[in-house]
Amino acid sequence: MNKTAMKCRPLRADAVRNREKILAAAATVFARRGLDATLDEVALEAGVGVGTVYRRFPDKDTLIGALFENAVDEIATLALSAYEAENSWDGLVWFLEEALQRQCANRGLRDIVVGTPYARERMESVKCRIAPAIALLIERAQRDGYLRGDVVGADFAVLEMMISSLSCMTDKVSPDLWRRYLTIVLDGLVVKRDKPTVLAQDLDESMADETLRMKTQHFLRVP
Amino acid sequence: MNKTAMKCRPLRADAVRNREKILAAAATVFARRGLDATLDEVALEAGVGVGTVYRRFPDKDTLIGALFENAVDEIATLALSAYEAENSWDGLVWFLEEALQRQCANRGLRDIVVGTPYARERMESVKCRIAPAIALLIERAQRDGYLRGDVVGADFAVLEMMISSLSCMTDKVSPDLWRRYLTIVLDGLVVKRDKPTVLAQDLDESMADETLRMKTQHFLRVP
DNA sequence: GACAAGTGGAGTTACCTTCTCCGTTTATCC
DNA sequence: GGATAAACGGAGAAGGTAACTCCACTTGTC
DSSP states (O other), rough: OOOSSSSSSSHHHHHHEEEHHHHHHHHHHHHHHOOOOHHHHHHHTTTTTHHHHHHHHSSSHHHHHHHHHHHHHHHHHHHHTTTTSOOOOOOOOHHHHHHHHHHHHHHHHHHHHHOTTTTTTTHHHHHHHHHHHHHHHHHHHHHHTTTTTTTOOOHHHHHHHHHHHHHHHHHTTTTTHHHHHHHHHHHHSSSSSSSSOOOOTTOOTSSSHHHHHHHHHHTTTTO | OSSSOOOOSOHHHHHHHHHHHHHHHHHHHHHHHOOOOOOOHHHHHHHHHHHHHHHHHHHHHHHHHHHHHHHHHHHHHHHHHHOOOOSHHHHHHHHHHHHHHHHHOOOHHHHHHHOTTTTTHHHHHHHHHHHHHHHHHHHHHHHHTTTTOOOOOOHHHHHHHHHHHHHHTTTTOOTTTHHHHHHHHHHBSSSSSOOOOTTTTTTTTTTTTHHHHHHHHHHHTOO
Protein backbone atom coordinates (compact mmCIF):
# COMPACT_ATOMS: atom_id res chain seq x y z
CA MET A 1 0.00 0.00 0.00
CA ASN A 2 2.39 2.75 1.19
CA LYS A 3 5.72 2.47 -0.55
CA THR A 4 8.90 3.86 1.03
CA ALA A 5 7.46 7.25 0.09
CA MET A 6 5.63 7.48 3.38
CA LYS A 7 6.21 11.21 3.47
CA CYS A 8 4.50 12.01 0.14
CA ARG A 9 6.33 12.31 -3.12
CA PRO A 10 10.10 12.72 -3.55
CA LEU A 11 11.84 16.01 -4.19
CA ARG A 12 11.74 17.39 -7.67
CA ALA A 13 14.95 16.96 -9.64
CA ASP A 14 15.92 20.64 -9.53
CA ALA A 15 15.20 20.76 -5.82
CA VAL A 16 17.57 17.87 -5.24
CA ARG A 17 20.29 19.63 -7.22
CA ASN A 18 19.76 22.81 -5.21
CA ARG A 19 19.89 20.94 -1.94
CA GLU A 20 23.33 19.67 -2.90
CA LYS A 21 24.45 23.11 -3.98
CA ILE A 22 23.30 24.54 -0.67
CA LEU A 23 25.15 21.93 1.37
CA ALA A 24 28.33 22.46 -0.63
CA ALA A 25 28.04 26.23 -0.34
CA ALA A 26 27.35 26.02 3.39
CA ALA A 27 30.43 23.86 3.88
CA THR A 28 32.54 26.44 2.05
CA VAL A 29 31.08 29.47 3.76
CA PHE A 30 31.10 28.10 7.31
CA ALA A 31 34.63 26.80 6.88
CA ARG A 32 35.77 30.20 5.71
CA ARG A 33 33.83 32.49 8.02
CA GLY A 34 32.75 30.37 10.95
CA LEU A 35 29.25 29.80 12.25
CA ASP A 36 28.60 33.55 12.31
CA ALA A 37 28.12 33.46 8.56
CA THR A 38 24.64 34.39 7.37
CA LEU A 39 22.38 32.03 5.46
CA ASP A 40 22.18 34.89 2.98
CA GLU A 41 25.87 34.34 2.35
CA VAL A 42 25.28 30.63 1.94
CA ALA A 43 22.49 31.33 -0.55
CA LEU A 44 24.71 33.71 -2.49
CA GLU A 45 27.54 31.19 -2.61
CA ALA A 46 25.10 28.50 -3.74
CA GLY A 47 23.60 30.75 -6.35
CA VAL A 48 20.04 30.38 -5.01
CA GLY A 49 17.71 32.65 -3.05
CA VAL A 50 17.51 32.65 0.73
CA GLY A 51 13.98 31.36 0.49
CA THR A 52 15.25 28.21 -1.13
CA VAL A 53 17.73 27.64 1.66
CA TYR A 54 15.03 28.04 4.28
CA ARG A 55 12.64 25.71 2.46
CA ARG A 56 15.23 22.93 2.50
CA PHE A 57 16.53 23.54 6.03
CA PRO A 58 14.00 24.93 8.48
CA ASP A 59 16.63 27.00 10.28
CA LYS A 60 20.32 27.72 10.51
CA ASP A 61 20.82 25.26 13.32
CA THR A 62 19.47 22.36 11.30
CA LEU A 63 21.78 23.18 8.42
CA ILE A 64 24.78 23.36 10.73
CA GLY A 65 23.75 20.08 12.27
CA ALA A 66 23.50 18.38 8.88
CA LEU A 67 26.96 19.64 7.99
CA PHE A 68 28.97 18.96 11.10
CA GLU A 69 27.44 15.75 12.41
CA ASN A 70 30.25 13.78 10.84
CA ALA A 71 33.13 16.21 11.15
CA VAL A 72 32.80 16.22 14.91
CA ASP A 73 32.54 12.46 15.14
CA GLU A 74 35.63 12.19 13.02
CA ILE A 75 37.72 14.02 15.58
CA ALA A 76 36.53 11.67 18.27
CA THR A 77 37.57 8.76 16.07
CA LEU A 78 41.03 10.21 15.50
CA ALA A 79 41.85 9.85 19.17
CA LEU A 80 41.06 6.14 18.98
CA SER A 81 43.08 5.64 15.81
CA ALA A 82 46.04 7.36 17.41
CA TYR A 83 46.14 4.61 19.98
CA GLU A 84 46.99 2.15 17.20
CA ALA A 85 50.36 3.81 16.56
CA GLU A 86 53.31 1.67 17.70
CA ASN A 87 55.09 4.62 19.23
CA SER A 88 53.00 6.37 21.84
CA TRP A 89 54.55 9.79 21.34
CA ASP A 90 54.07 9.62 17.61
CA GLY A 91 50.46 8.69 18.24
CA LEU A 92 49.91 11.75 20.39
CA VAL A 93 51.59 14.08 17.93
CA TRP A 94 49.64 12.59 15.07
CA PHE A 95 46.37 13.05 16.90
CA LEU A 96 47.02 16.68 17.78
CA GLU A 97 48.17 17.48 14.30
CA GLU A 98 45.22 15.82 12.61
CA ALA A 99 42.66 17.32 14.96
CA LEU A 100 44.17 20.78 14.67
CA GLN A 101 44.45 20.56 10.94
CA ARG A 102 40.72 20.04 10.73
CA GLN A 103 39.93 22.83 13.10
CA CYS A 104 42.34 25.29 11.58
CA ALA A 105 41.11 24.63 8.06
CA ASN A 106 37.48 24.91 9.09
CA ARG A 107 36.45 27.79 11.22
CA GLY A 108 32.98 26.39 11.62
CA LEU A 109 34.34 23.21 13.12
CA ARG A 110 36.51 25.24 15.42
CA ASP A 111 33.49 27.23 16.56
CA ILE A 112 31.79 23.99 17.48
CA VAL A 113 34.77 22.52 19.30
CA VAL A 114 35.56 25.75 21.13
CA GLY A 115 31.92 26.14 22.03
CA THR A 116 30.53 29.20 20.26
CA PRO A 117 26.82 29.81 20.95
CA TYR A 118 25.54 27.60 18.14
CA ALA A 119 27.43 24.60 19.36
CA ARG A 120 27.47 23.89 23.09
CA GLU A 121 25.25 20.82 23.50
CA ARG A 122 26.43 19.51 20.15
CA MET A 123 29.85 18.96 21.72
CA GLU A 124 28.78 17.49 25.03
CA SER A 125 28.40 13.94 23.79
CA VAL A 126 31.58 14.10 21.79
CA LYS A 127 33.54 15.26 24.80
CA CYS A 128 32.35 12.23 26.68
CA ARG A 129 33.58 9.92 23.97
CA ILE A 130 36.80 11.79 23.27
CA ALA A 131 37.98 12.28 26.82
CA PRO A 132 38.58 8.61 27.68
CA ALA A 133 40.40 8.03 24.39
CA ILE A 134 42.78 10.89 25.09
CA ALA A 135 43.30 9.66 28.62
CA LEU A 136 44.55 6.38 27.19
CA LEU A 137 46.94 8.14 24.82
CA ILE A 138 48.34 10.20 27.64
CA GLU A 139 48.73 7.34 30.05
CA ARG A 140 50.69 5.30 27.52
CA ALA A 141 52.93 8.21 26.49
CA GLN A 142 53.67 8.91 30.14
CA ARG A 143 54.37 5.23 30.87
CA ASP A 144 56.82 5.20 27.97
CA GLY A 145 58.53 8.24 29.42
CA TYR A 146 57.82 10.58 26.55
CA LEU A 147 55.25 12.86 28.06
CA ARG A 148 55.57 15.09 31.10
CA GLY A 149 53.99 13.41 34.08
CA ASP A 150 51.94 16.42 35.14
CA VAL A 151 49.88 16.56 31.97
CA VAL A 152 46.20 15.62 32.09
CA GLY A 153 43.64 15.02 29.38
CA ALA A 154 42.02 18.42 29.67
CA ASP A 155 45.40 20.02 28.95
CA PHE A 156 45.18 18.70 25.44
CA ALA A 157 41.78 20.20 24.94
CA VAL A 158 43.02 23.52 26.22
CA LEU A 159 46.14 23.44 24.07
CA GLU A 160 44.04 22.59 21.06
CA MET A 161 41.77 25.54 21.70
CA MET A 162 44.77 27.74 22.22
CA ILE A 163 46.39 26.84 18.93
CA SER A 164 43.23 26.85 16.89
CA SER A 165 42.27 30.26 18.18
CA LEU A 166 45.72 31.44 17.24
CA SER A 167 45.17 30.09 13.78
CA CYS A 168 41.97 32.12 13.58
CA MET A 169 44.07 35.24 13.78
CA THR A 170 46.76 34.14 11.37
CA ASP A 171 45.11 31.96 8.78
CA LYS A 172 44.20 34.74 6.41
CA VAL A 173 47.85 35.62 6.07
CA SER A 174 49.58 32.30 6.54
CA PRO A 175 47.32 29.28 6.94
CA ASP A 176 50.10 26.96 8.09
CA LEU A 177 51.65 29.14 10.74
CA TRP A 178 49.96 27.28 13.58
CA ARG A 179 52.15 24.27 12.88
CA ARG A 180 55.20 26.13 14.05
CA TYR A 181 53.60 26.87 17.39
CA LEU A 182 52.36 23.33 17.73
CA THR A 183 55.94 22.11 17.52
CA ILE A 184 56.96 24.60 20.19
CA VAL A 185 54.15 23.40 22.45
CA LEU A 186 55.06 19.79 21.79
CA ASP A 187 58.65 20.51 22.71
CA GLY A 188 57.30 21.88 25.96
CA LEU A 189 55.39 18.68 26.65
CA VAL A 190 58.01 16.12 25.78
CA VAL A 191 60.45 14.65 28.29
CA LYS A 192 62.77 12.39 26.38
CA ARG A 193 62.94 12.37 22.66
CA ASP A 194 64.30 9.81 20.24
CA LYS A 195 64.38 12.35 17.45
CA PRO A 196 63.45 16.03 17.13
CA THR A 197 59.73 16.72 16.99
CA VAL A 198 58.72 16.85 13.36
CA LEU A 199 55.17 17.08 12.18
CA ALA A 200 54.04 14.82 9.39
CA GLN A 201 53.46 17.83 7.23
CA ASP A 202 56.18 19.99 8.58
CA LEU A 203 57.25 21.72 5.44
CA ASP A 204 60.93 22.24 6.02
CA GLU A 205 61.11 24.83 3.34
CA SER A 206 58.08 26.91 4.18
CA MET A 207 58.94 26.81 7.85
CA ALA A 208 62.57 27.81 7.29
CA ASP A 209 63.86 30.70 9.32
CA GLU A 210 63.76 33.36 6.66
CA THR A 211 60.32 32.41 5.37
CA LEU A 212 58.92 32.32 8.86
CA ARG A 213 60.35 35.71 9.63
CA MET A 214 58.60 37.09 6.58
CA LYS A 215 55.33 35.32 7.23
CA THR A 216 55.09 36.22 10.86
CA GLN A 217 56.17 39.77 10.32
CA HIS A 218 53.78 40.13 7.46
CA PHE A 219 51.08 38.86 9.75
CA LEU A 220 51.97 41.47 12.31
CA ARG A 221 52.59 44.17 9.75
CA VAL A 222 55.86 45.02 11.44
CA PRO A 223 58.02 47.26 9.24
CA MET B 1 43.91 89.54 29.16
CA ASN B 2 43.16 85.88 28.44
CA LYS B 3 44.16 83.77 31.40
CA THR B 4 45.06 80.08 31.00
CA ALA B 5 41.33 79.59 30.59
CA MET B 6 41.62 80.13 26.87
CA LYS B 7 38.89 77.57 26.37
CA CYS B 8 36.30 79.35 28.53
CA ARG B 9 35.73 78.53 32.15
CA PRO B 10 36.83 75.33 33.93
CA LEU B 11 34.55 72.35 34.59
CA ARG B 12 32.10 72.63 37.40
CA ALA B 13 33.07 70.69 40.51
CA ASP B 14 30.41 68.00 40.12
CA ALA B 15 31.36 67.59 36.48
CA VAL B 16 34.96 66.93 37.45
CA ARG B 17 33.86 64.32 39.95
CA ASN B 18 31.70 62.64 37.31
CA ARG B 19 34.53 62.64 34.81
CA GLU B 20 36.63 60.71 37.29
CA LYS B 21 33.81 58.30 38.02
CA ILE B 22 33.36 57.69 34.32
CA LEU B 23 37.04 56.99 33.74
CA ALA B 24 37.16 54.60 36.67
CA ALA B 25 34.00 52.84 35.54
CA ALA B 26 35.24 52.58 31.96
CA ALA B 27 38.48 51.03 33.18
CA THR B 28 36.53 48.43 35.12
CA VAL B 29 34.02 47.67 32.38
CA PHE B 30 36.49 47.49 29.49
CA ALA B 31 38.86 45.33 31.53
CA ARG B 32 36.04 42.93 32.34
CA ARG B 33 34.21 42.81 29.02
CA GLY B 34 36.62 44.06 26.39
CA LEU B 35 36.16 46.93 23.97
CA ASP B 36 32.79 45.56 22.90
CA ALA B 37 31.27 46.89 26.09
CA THR B 38 28.64 49.58 25.62
CA LEU B 39 28.96 53.11 26.92
CA ASP B 40 25.58 52.42 28.50
CA GLU B 41 27.33 49.81 30.63
CA VAL B 42 30.02 52.30 31.52
CA ALA B 43 27.39 54.86 32.50
CA LEU B 44 25.60 52.28 34.63
CA GLU B 45 28.82 51.29 36.37
CA ALA B 46 29.66 54.95 36.95
CA GLY B 47 26.19 55.68 38.28
CA VAL B 48 25.54 58.45 35.76
CA GLY B 49 23.43 58.74 32.61
CA VAL B 50 24.76 57.96 29.14
CA GLY B 51 24.30 61.59 28.20
CA THR B 52 26.85 62.57 30.82
CA VAL B 53 29.36 60.13 29.39
CA TYR B 54 28.89 61.53 25.89
CA ARG B 55 29.22 65.13 27.04
CA ARG B 56 32.58 64.40 28.62
CA PHE B 57 33.89 62.14 25.85
CA PRO B 58 32.61 62.91 22.36
CA ASP B 59 32.64 59.25 21.35
CA LYS B 60 33.62 55.79 22.47
CA ASP B 61 36.91 55.94 20.64
CA THR B 62 38.05 59.02 22.52
CA LEU B 63 37.23 57.40 25.84
CA ILE B 64 39.16 54.28 24.91
CA GLY B 65 42.05 56.42 23.82
CA ALA B 66 42.11 58.31 27.10
CA LEU B 67 42.10 55.03 29.01
CA PHE B 68 44.67 52.97 27.16
CA GLU B 69 47.25 55.53 26.10
CA ASN B 70 49.40 54.60 29.06
CA ALA B 71 48.66 50.91 29.38
CA VAL B 72 49.97 50.25 25.90
CA ASP B 73 53.08 52.32 26.45
CA GLU B 74 53.71 50.41 29.62
CA ILE B 75 54.02 47.13 27.74
CA ALA B 76 56.54 48.68 25.41
CA THR B 77 58.52 49.81 28.44
CA LEU B 78 58.46 46.33 29.98
CA ALA B 79 60.52 44.99 27.12
CA LEU B 80 63.22 47.57 27.81
CA SER B 81 63.21 46.88 31.55
CA ALA B 82 63.57 43.18 30.88
CA TYR B 83 66.90 43.90 29.26
CA GLU B 84 68.20 45.09 32.61
CA ALA B 85 67.92 41.60 34.14
CA GLU B 86 71.30 39.98 34.77
CA ASN B 87 70.17 36.63 33.42
CA SER B 88 68.90 36.88 29.87
CA TRP B 89 66.46 33.97 30.15
CA ASP B 90 64.98 35.32 33.34
CA GLY B 91 64.55 38.64 31.58
CA LEU B 92 62.63 37.04 28.74
CA VAL B 93 60.40 35.05 31.06
CA TRP B 94 59.79 38.08 33.19
CA PHE B 95 58.78 40.14 30.19
CA LEU B 96 56.36 37.56 28.85
CA GLU B 97 54.81 37.02 32.21
CA GLU B 98 54.36 40.69 32.94
CA ALA B 99 53.00 41.51 29.51
CA LEU B 100 50.61 38.58 29.57
CA GLN B 101 49.49 39.32 33.06
CA ARG B 102 48.36 42.75 31.93
CA GLN B 103 46.62 41.42 28.87
CA CYS B 104 44.95 38.55 30.63
CA ALA B 105 43.67 40.72 33.44
CA ASN B 106 42.39 43.36 31.06
CA ARG B 107 40.35 42.25 28.13
CA GLY B 108 40.28 45.74 26.72
CA LEU B 109 44.05 45.87 26.60
CA ARG B 110 44.10 42.50 24.95
CA ASP B 111 41.64 43.70 22.32
CA ILE B 112 44.00 46.54 21.52
CA VAL B 113 47.12 44.38 21.38
CA VAL B 114 45.46 41.66 19.34
CA GLY B 115 43.99 44.26 17.03
CA THR B 116 40.22 44.24 17.41
CA PRO B 117 38.48 46.86 15.23
CA TYR B 118 38.74 49.73 17.70
CA ALA B 119 42.45 49.41 18.01
CA ARG B 120 44.51 48.85 14.84
CA GLU B 121 46.37 52.13 14.28
CA ARG B 122 46.65 52.61 18.01
CA MET B 123 49.09 49.69 18.08
CA GLU B 124 51.16 50.57 15.01
CA SER B 125 53.47 53.00 16.76
CA VAL B 126 53.87 50.74 19.76
CA LYS B 127 54.87 47.82 17.58
CA CYS B 128 57.66 49.93 16.14
CA ARG B 129 59.00 50.70 19.59
CA ILE B 130 58.46 47.25 21.04
CA ALA B 131 59.91 45.19 18.23
CA PRO B 132 63.53 46.36 18.55
CA ALA B 133 63.46 45.90 22.31
CA ILE B 134 62.31 42.32 21.96
CA ALA B 135 64.91 41.69 19.29
CA LEU B 136 67.58 42.64 21.81
CA LEU B 137 66.15 40.32 24.47
CA ILE B 138 66.09 37.46 22.02
CA GLU B 139 69.55 38.03 20.67
CA ARG B 140 71.05 38.01 24.14
CA ALA B 141 69.14 34.91 25.28
CA GLN B 142 70.26 33.10 22.16
CA ARG B 143 73.88 34.22 22.61
CA ASP B 144 73.76 32.87 26.15
CA GLY B 145 72.47 29.56 24.82
CA TYR B 146 69.14 29.66 26.59
CA LEU B 147 66.79 30.30 23.73
CA ARG B 148 66.24 28.21 20.63
CA GLY B 149 68.17 29.65 17.72
CA ASP B 150 65.24 29.60 15.31
CA VAL B 151 63.09 31.97 17.31
CA VAL B 152 62.45 35.47 15.98
CA GLY B 153 60.87 38.53 17.52
CA ALA B 154 57.53 38.08 15.88
CA ASP B 155 57.28 34.63 17.47
CA PHE B 156 56.92 36.29 20.82
CA ALA B 157 54.13 38.49 19.61
CA VAL B 158 52.34 35.47 18.19
CA LEU B 159 52.82 33.42 21.34
CA GLU B 160 51.54 36.29 23.40
CA MET B 161 48.42 36.54 21.28
CA MET B 162 47.98 32.80 21.48
CA ILE B 163 48.11 32.68 25.25
CA SER B 164 46.05 35.78 25.85
CA SER B 165 43.33 34.55 23.55
CA LEU B 166 43.36 31.30 25.47
CA SER B 167 42.93 33.24 28.64
CA CYS B 168 39.89 34.91 27.13
CA MET B 169 38.21 31.52 27.05
CA THR B 170 39.27 30.42 30.49
CA ASP B 171 39.43 33.51 32.67
CA LYS B 172 35.83 33.39 33.78
CA VAL B 173 36.42 29.98 35.28
CA SER B 174 40.04 30.13 36.29
CA PRO B 175 41.80 33.44 35.77
CA ASP B 176 45.28 32.04 36.34
CA LEU B 177 45.12 29.02 34.08
CA TRP B 178 47.09 30.73 31.31
CA ARG B 179 50.21 30.59 33.48
CA ARG B 180 50.31 26.85 33.19
CA TYR B 181 50.35 27.02 29.41
CA LEU B 182 52.93 29.77 29.44
CA THR B 183 55.30 27.46 31.29
CA ILE B 184 54.68 24.75 28.73
CA VAL B 185 55.42 27.15 25.90
CA LEU B 186 58.54 28.39 27.68
CA ASP B 187 59.72 24.82 28.07
CA GLY B 188 59.30 24.50 24.33
CA LEU B 189 61.46 27.55 23.72
CA VAL B 190 64.31 26.87 26.10
CA VAL B 191 67.46 24.99 25.15
CA LYS B 192 69.54 24.64 28.27
CA ARG B 193 68.18 25.36 31.66
CA ASP B 194 69.91 26.06 34.95
CA LYS B 195 66.75 25.37 36.90
CA PRO B 196 63.21 24.37 35.97
CA THR B 197 61.09 27.14 34.51
CA VAL B 198 59.17 28.76 37.28
CA LEU B 199 57.09 31.86 36.92
CA ALA B 200 57.44 34.58 39.49
CA GLN B 201 53.85 34.02 40.50
CA ASP B 202 53.65 30.33 39.82
CA LEU B 203 51.36 29.29 42.59
CA ASP B 204 52.60 25.85 43.44
CA GLU B 205 49.50 25.00 45.29
CA SER B 206 46.87 26.24 42.88
CA MET B 207 48.74 24.69 39.98
CA ALA B 208 49.12 21.31 41.64
CA ASP B 209 47.98 18.31 39.70
CA GLU B 210 44.71 17.74 41.41
CA THR B 211 43.67 21.38 41.46
CA LEU B 212 44.54 21.74 37.81
CA ARG B 213 42.54 18.71 36.90
CA MET B 214 39.54 20.20 38.60
CA LYS B 215 40.03 23.64 37.17
CA THR B 216 40.60 22.53 33.63
CA GLN B 217 37.84 20.01 33.70
CA HIS B 218 35.49 22.48 35.24
CA PHE B 219 36.38 24.85 32.43
CA LEU B 220 35.57 22.19 29.89
CA ARG B 221 32.58 20.92 31.77
CA VAL B 222 33.77 17.35 31.34
CA PRO B 223 31.90 15.00 33.65
C1' DG C 1 18.25 84.01 43.37
C1' DA C 2 19.47 84.14 38.53
C1' DC C 3 21.23 81.41 35.16
C1' DA C 4 24.65 78.93 32.70
C1' DA C 5 26.46 74.47 33.30
C1' DG C 6 25.42 69.98 33.93
C1' DT C 7 22.36 65.85 34.11
C1' DG C 8 19.47 61.54 33.05
C1' DG C 9 17.62 58.46 30.18
C1' DA C 10 13.98 57.79 26.74
C1' DG C 11 14.27 57.99 22.08
C1' DT C 12 16.37 58.32 17.33
C1' DT C 13 19.21 56.46 13.82
C1' DA C 14 21.50 53.04 11.69
C1' DC C 15 22.58 48.57 11.04
C1' DC C 16 22.44 43.62 11.22
C1' DT C 17 20.41 38.87 11.17
C1' DT C 18 16.95 35.50 11.01
C1' DC C 19 13.23 34.03 8.82
C1' DT C 20 8.53 34.74 5.92
C1' DC C 21 5.53 35.71 2.14
C1' DC C 22 3.91 35.79 -2.34
C1' DG C 23 4.14 36.68 -7.35
C1' DT C 24 6.69 34.23 -10.78
C1' DT C 25 9.01 30.27 -12.90
C1' DT C 26 9.66 25.42 -13.88
C1' DA C 27 9.55 20.24 -13.66
C1' DT C 28 6.47 16.64 -14.16
C1' DC C 29 2.65 13.98 -15.72
C1' DC C 30 -1.06 13.10 -18.73
C1' DG D 1 1.66 21.03 -25.24
C1' DG D 2 -0.91 22.33 -21.45
C1' DA D 3 -2.47 21.84 -16.55
C1' DT D 4 -0.79 21.81 -12.02
C1' DA D 5 1.66 21.53 -7.97
C1' DA D 6 6.32 22.08 -6.54
C1' DA D 7 10.01 25.09 -6.24
C1' DC D 8 12.06 29.55 -6.65
C1' DG D 9 13.85 34.39 -5.59
C1' DG D 10 14.47 38.11 -3.02
C1' DA D 11 12.15 42.14 -0.96
C1' DG D 12 10.96 43.01 3.45
C1' DA D 13 8.91 42.00 8.11
C1' DA D 14 10.25 41.16 12.78
C1' DG D 15 13.37 41.54 16.29
C1' DG D 16 17.67 42.61 18.00
C1' DT D 17 21.78 45.67 19.30
C1' DA D 18 24.78 49.67 19.80
C1' DA D 19 26.05 54.47 19.11
C1' DC D 20 24.75 58.66 19.91
C1' DT D 21 21.19 62.95 20.61
C1' DC D 22 17.92 65.94 22.69
C1' DC D 23 15.54 68.39 26.02
C1' DA D 24 12.93 68.99 30.31
C1' DC D 25 14.79 69.17 34.63
C1' DT D 26 18.42 69.85 38.43
C1' DT D 27 22.43 71.98 40.53
C1' DG D 28 26.71 74.66 41.34
C1' DT D 29 28.40 79.21 41.19
C1' DC D 30 28.76 84.16 41.31
